[in-house]
Amino acid sequence: MAQDHNSRAPGLTIPGQAFRAAADADRPSAERGPSPATEPRTALHVAGLGKRVSLPSGELTILEGVSFGIAAGDTVAIVGASGSGKSTLLSLMAGLDTPSAGEVRVDGAPMSALDEDGRARVRAEKVGFVFQSFQLLPSLTALENVMLPLELRGDADAETPARAILGKVGLGARLDHYPRQLSGGEQQRVALARAFVTAPSLLFADEPTGNLDTHTGQAIVELLFALNADAGTTLVLVTHDEQLAARCGRRLRLDSGRLVAP
Numbered sequence: 607m608a609q610d611h612n613s614r615a616p617g618l619t620i621p622g623q624a625f626r627a628a629a630d631a632d633r634p635s636a637e638r639g640p641s642p643a644t645e646p647r648t649a650l651h652v653a654g655l656g657k658r659v660s661l662p663s664g665e666l667t668i669l670e671g672v673s674f675g676i677a678a679g680d681t682v683a684i685v686g687a688s689g690s691g692k693s694t695l696l697s698l699m700a701g702l703d704t705p706s707a708g709e710v711r712v713d714g715a716p717m718s719a720l721d722e723d724g725r726a727r728v729r730a731e732k733v734g735f736v737f738q739s740f741q742l743l744p745s746l747t748a749l750e751n752v753m754l755p756l757e758l759r760g761d762a763d764a765e766t767p768a769r770a771i772l773g774k775v776g777l778g779a780r781l782d783h784y785p786r787q788l789s790g791g792e793q794q795r796v797a798l799a800r801a802f803v804t805a806p807s808l809l810f811a812d813e814p815t816g817n818l819d820t821h822t823g824q825a826i827v828e829l830l831f832a833l834n835a836d837a838g839t840t841l842v843l844v845t846h847d848e849q850l851a852a853r854c855g856r857r858l859r860l861d862s863g864r865l866v867a868p
């Protein structure tokens with residue numbers, strides 16, 4: 607779906623909503639439909655997002671005035687030069703970091719209004735994350751790494767779904783291997799399995815192929831999009847790879863911490 611929501615007016619971020627918003631325009635506000643911020647089909651809502659940090663040399667603005675909406679099921683690439691703020695934006699959207707200004711809503715839940723525990727709960731329920739550097743726990747086997755998020759949220763049976771998804775990513779014969787006994791591509795497959803095993807509604811990926819050779823990276827991309835299509839997840843990924851960005855339905859470009867035309 608090649609939608610460019612970013613270039614639209616703020617009220618028109620959701621497919622099908624443009625018509626409703628136009629129809630609503632001349633009705634009293636009490637009769638109007640839900641606002642985009644509370645519309646359940648908005649998977650992610652970002653408004654006026656800013657991040658500043660204080661350094662000995664003064665205040666540094668990393669992100670400023672970033673606003674957009676992402677509809678459920680969309681695939682979105684965040685692109686931009688190194689240092690433009692992509693990873694910072696992803697961390698804020700996933701509730702791993704807190705903004706200096708503005709807000710993020712995940713499935714309607716206002717992340718900025720929640721405390722650390724509240725954000726952790728939303729993350730455990732709704733969010734998956736894939737990192738460039740895999741971030742597997744070295745002391746756990748592939749199977750144990752994938753079982754972990756299910757165990758943390760208290761699932762009675764973590765092993766059956768973990769085994770099933772490891773089979774799906776082609777690692778059925780590597781369940782008892784530790785990360786150091788796996789290739790980079792295999793480690794990223796485990797990381798994909800760990801991210802998808804909780805059936806998250808939103809998946810964030812920061813340079814998921816950045817540490818892999820071209821061939822292995824392509825295989826990981828195919829797997830990522832296959833798992834995503836299968837689960838109907840909303841996918842937001844950061845990439846320098848234009849081919850990978852082109853696979854996404856939509857592209858957001860950052861330049862020095864601000865959103866610019868893609």
Ligand SMILES: Nc1ncnc2c1ncn2[C@@H]1O[C@H](COP(=O)(O)OP(=O)(O)OP(=O)(O)O)[C@@H](O)[C@H]1O
Pocket residue numbers: 659666668686687688689690691692693694695
């Ligand atoms: N905690 C921090 N303290 C100070 N500066 C920071 C902090 N976090 C990020 N920055 C700076 O903010 C800018 C944006 O960083 P960020 O990691 O978001 O960039 P990026 O677009 O992901 O870059 P890359 O493509 O190289 O990964 C950089 O200049 C970085 O040095």
Ligand SMILES: [Mg+2]
Pocket residue numbers: 692693694812
């Ligand atoms: Mg980065």
